[in-house]
Structure formats: structure tokens, C-alpha cells
Amino acid sequence: MDHAFAVRKLQEFLSLVGGYLLELDIASADVGAEWPEWPEQLVVQEAIARQIVNAYSPGLGDVEREETEHEASYWYRVRTAAAQALGMASSAEEIAAFLRPVSPSIAxxxxxxxxxxxxxxxxxxxxxxxxxxxxxxxxxxxxxxxxxxxxxxxxxxxxxxxxxxxxxxxxxxxxxxxxxxxxxxxxxxxxxxxxxxxxxxxxxxxxxxxxxxxxxxxxxxxxxxxxxxxxxxxxxxxxxxxxxxxxx
Known part of the structure; x- marks a missing residue:
């Protein structure tokens, strides 16, 4: 698995979803503010992020939108799953090395x-x-x-x-x-x-x-x-x- 690619794509997605959540928070605080639409790129990146998240933890990326759920709540849950996968991808090589059986070395x-x-x-x-x-x-x-x-x-x-x-x-x-x-x-x-x-x-x-x-x-x-x-x-x-x- 290309962990560097996964880290890069998840970071891109988290940055994008973080910006969108900030806009939602502003709109919620301002009654007269126009409710932001999904950025097209966010939809594209979410599809990529889901696959990466599920590659590290099957089912983790399958976040379902509930009918009565607030828009921001859904994206917070998506962001949490992506952040967890980012942690797995970032430390994957170190964890694999840690779990590898101890082997002798030549001095x-x-x-x-x-x-x-x-x-x-x-x-x-x-x-x-x-x-x-x-x-x-x-x-x-x-x-x-x-x-x-x-x-x-x-x-x-x-x-x-x-x-x-x-x-x-x-x-x-x-x-x-x-x-x-x-x-x-x-x-x-x-x-x-x-x-x-x-x-x-x-x-x-x-x-x-x-x-x-x-x-x-x-x-x-x-x-x-x-x-x-x-x-x-x-x-x-x-x-x-x-x-x-x-x-x-």
C-alpha cells in the first residue's frame, strides 16, 4: 500500500472539509447568512477518502447520512473517520516495523x-x-x-x-x-x-x-x-x- 499517497489525499480532504465546516459554523451563527452549498471538489475528494479510509479499516469510511441529521454533524463524522485513517497511514510503516519479528543484525x-x-x-x-x-x-x-x-x-x-x-x-x-x-x-x-x-x-x-x-x-x-x-x-x-x- 502506498502510505505516502494515502497521507497526501487524506490531508487534502481534511483541509477541504475543514473549510466547509467553518463556513457551516458561520452560517449557523448568522441567521441572515446564505447557507453554503457543497463544493464540487468536496464531493470528489470524499469519494476518494472513503476508499482510502476503508482500505485501512474496512467499514470505517461507510458514514451514512441520517435523514434528520444536521449538515455539519454528518461532515464532522466523515472528518473523524478520515482523521483516524490519516493516523493509521502516517504511522503504518513504523507500526509494521514495530510488529515485525526481532531479527539478528550484522555488526x-x-x-x-x-x-x-x-x-x-x-x-x-x-x-x-x-x-x-x-x-x-x-x-x-x-x-x-x-x-x-x-x-x-x-x-x-x-x-x-x-x-x-x-x-x-x-x-x-x-x-x-x-x-x-x-x-x-x-x-x-x-x-x-x-x-x-x-x-x-x-x-x-x-x-x-x-x-x-x-x-x-x-x-x-x-x-x-x-x-x-x-x-x-x-x-x-x-x-x-x-x-x-x-x-x-
Missing amino acids: ADSLHPWVWEPAAPLWAAEARQDAVLAAARTLNRRLQQKLDRHDIGETDLCMQAFDPQDAQSGKLRLRFPGDRATQTWRARQQGAKYFGAGVFLAIRNVAAHEEAVSWSRQDALEHLAALSVLARWIEECTAETASSSPQQ
Whole structure:
């Protein structure tokens, strides 16, 4: 529902009906005064207001004119219904937010320091794309340092680092703790392998090669969160050399 439209139309109607009621009050006080006719616009606006009022509270806008009712009494009742609907429309978004189930939130400064520390100053400057790129580049350097691999990086390095195959000379592997004979351990290795590659392909490369991305604050924060997950996995894992690999 377009609450802003409802607020605007109800305010227009209330202003119009308020002016008409003022004229009725003047006519009632002055015996010789000419009784005002309905402004044509008031009739049009009343029809619109009724629909809006009933949209917020079905039946509230169905104000019926009683045969013996004073003209002003009818319009006062119509105005009251419109005012009630205006209150509902004005606070609809706040009420919906209040009634929404409590959900967890991501604290940016609780992301892995390899991610948030390089991103923080750029994020503060509203440079979200640069913040994500800085975090990805720092994470890549951390991965290279941990594996002592500077010949490759990012996607290729993730594919090699988490590969379940034994390490080779000069090509260390990252290994999660746990029983390597289990399907769960192998699933973690394979998952991290493709997740890491995907993070660099789909996030880092876009941030680096697109002149300007249309990421919202939420989009950029979620990208940083993905990088943070990868950073925690890299830190958790042990860098394993060919000589330290267990015999299969």
C-alpha cells in the first residue's frame, strides 16, 4: 500500500472539509447568512477518502447520512473517520516495523579484522565499492602469506589451497581440523575451495573491474560478510607442506 499517497489525499480532504465546516459554523451563527452549498471538489475528494479510509479499516469510511441529521454533524463524522485513517497511514510503516519479528543484525566491526580493518575508512567515506575491494585485496595477501605463495592468488590460489589432494612441493594446502576420513571433513574442504573461488570471482572481480556498481549498503555489507567467512576459514586452517601431509 502506498502510505505516502494515502497521507497526501487524506490531508487534502481534511483541509477541504475543514473549510466547509467553518463556513457551516458561520452560517449557523448568522441567521441572515446564505447557507453554503457543497463544493464540487468536496464531493470528489470524499469519494476518494472513503476508499482510502476503508482500505485501512474496512467499514470505517461507510458514514451514512441520517435523514434528520444536521449538515455539519454528518461532515464532522466523515472528518473523524478520515482523521483516524490519516493516523493509521502516517504511522503504518513504523507500526509494521514495530510488529515485525526481532531479527539478528550484522555488526560490521565484528567482521574478521582482515576484512573490516581495510574496509572501515572507505566505508566511513561512503565508498562502499572501494571498501569491498580493499577487503578482498587484503584477504588475498593474507592467503598468499599463509601459504607462502606469491606466484598466484585469489581464485586460482583458493582452488589449490583447499583442494583435498595432498600438498605438493612448494604448493602448500589449507586443511581444516578434524577427521579427514569423514565425509564432513571432505565436504568442508570442497565447499571452501569453491566458495573462496566464487567470492573472488563474483565479488572482488566485480568491484575491481566495474567502474561503478549499484550495490546498496546492505549488498556491500553482505559482500564483506562473505569475505569475512572466508577469512575465518583461512585463519582456522593449518598450512600443510608436502612433507607434513599424512599418507593416504
